[in-house]
Amino acid sequence: MVAKQQILLLACYELGHQPLSLAWPTAVLRQNGFAVTAVDLSVSPFPQEAVETADLIAIAVPMHTALRLGVTAARQARQANPQAHLCFYGLYAWLNADYLLAEIADSVIAGEYEAPLLALAQKLAQGKSVEGITATSTGSVQAVSTPTHRATPNISRLDFPLPDRQTLPGLDQYARYMVDGEAHLAGYVESSRGCLHTCRHCPVVPVYNGRFFIIPQETVLADIRQQVAAGARHISFGDPDFLNGPGHALNITRALHREFPDVTFDFTTKVEHILEKRHFFPELANLGCSFVISAFEAVSDEVLAHLDKGHTVADMEEALAIVAEAGMAIQPTWVAFTPWTSLDDYLDLLTWIRDQNLIQYVPAVQLAVRLLIPPHSALLENSCVPDWLGPLDAANFTYIWTHPDPLMDQLHQQVTQLAQAGNGDAYATFAAIEQAAYGLAQKPRPVWHKPLFPDLPPPRLSEDWFC
Ligand code: SF4
Secondary structure (H helix, E strand, C coil): CHHHCEEEEEECCCCCCCCHHHHHHHHHHHHCCCEEEEEECCCCCCCHHHHHHCCEEEEECCCHHHHHHHHHHHHHHHHHCCCCEEEEECHHHHHCHHHHHHHCCCEEECECCHHHHHHHHHHHHCCCCCCCCCCHHHCCCCCEEECCECCCCECCCCCCCCCCCCCCCCHHHCCEEEECCEEEEEEEECCEEECCCCCCCCCHHHHHCCCEEECCHHHHHHHHHHHHHCCCCEEEECCCCHHHCHHHHHHHHHHHHHHCCCCEEEEECCHHHHHHCHHHHHHHHHCCEEEEEEEEECCCHHHHHHHCCCCCHHHHHHHHHHHHHHCCEEEEEECCECCCCCHHHHHHHHHHHHHCCCHHHCCHHHHHCECCCCCCCHHHCCCCCCCCEEEEEHHHCEEEECCCCHHHHHHHHHHHHHHHHCCCCHHHHHHHHHHHHHHHHCCCCCCCCCCCCCCCCCCEECCCCCC
16 A cells, blocks of 8 residues: 655745644644654754665745745755656746756655645555646646646645644744744644735746635634644734635634634735725734734835736825824735836835835845846736846746846945844934935935934844745
8 A cells, every 4th residue: 555655745934924835734744654754854853864864855935935945845855766756836836847847856845735735645656657647636637747747726625634744843943923022832834725816926826827726714724723732822814815716714713712712813905805895904913923924025105016916005094193003013925026026116105114114024034125037927918028037047036037137236235235134222223224225325314313212123023924
């Protein structure tokens, strides 16, 4: 039977939380009789022994940073065990399948990856070829790409089991929920996958193309339950957009609050949804939502239109008011450097953040985020190639682009260094970034003073967001 097959799942980096990209496939594979070792390399050493004895090594790469680390881990694994089948799965695996299959991977899986991963493990256990593999539990979906066969992402619904977190590192190994000067253990769940929207710069779009899947309420609640039992005092809903299924989101948070009235939570949603569902926010605050993450991206309506964000700067200001009136904090995220962002736009961004009193709500690393254009990005769909776009740098998983204004590339380097060098004083780092930007613009920096008694930092996770 198949139980002798040794499967090693590796995660590399998932924003400082215990990886669901390990817990879910572990559950599916173990339910089907496979021996699974799951290792999160962001908190554990390279598992040399498990690598040497594995038949299948599958590496989760849901984001760009994870892929960079994952390729390094794959090379190390290949050297230690040349016979093992090496698979990459997750959003960035499919985007970069050509490079991965040419360089290091035996297979690549994307979209809803658990069923194809199970089908792959079963074929390997039977000693059969994995060419043109069919994920049996999802009908006739051919979802495993190999060097000689390209499959499309698997966009069919999984019968989601309870994520298996039993052998993952404890929550004390991961980012904490910081509030009122205290740090608490935090859990992480997802109540949906994919996204209804098609923002042009987003890596979810080439894979899900406007589709999303709801995860059954009971499964999400059971996953919350097991993390609260493990000590979590706060839960992050990591869905690409929690309010894609607004009724689902409300039902889950109501049930969460009924069962665990002291547990707080956060979620991510777009500006459009904050405006559309404004009547939800007072209730969400009462249910324990302490902060909301929202991709504001830019303070230029022109840049927002290029990204097809579906909101304007005026909408962002309205969203701030809705969230503040409900008594929650907000963490706006940004794509601070794009080919369309001028130096004046960047100065406007800094002014806007300062005027809205958001300096403590925006980690400095956010002010250094530069547009990433991976293979298959919707930004490449335009038939006319813009002057700023260079060739694909396949080994770095992105198209090269150069800003039409060289000062902006210079500023990006300076802001990156300042963000890295930051000493935890948000006001001081912000002032240094302002100094750099106004210096390059050869304009006097507006006079303002760090508040003598700044408010306590807003509730947040101890890991800053970046991708
Ligand atoms: S709403 Fe968020 S997750 Fe959805 S496509 Fe836009 S950026 Fe991506």
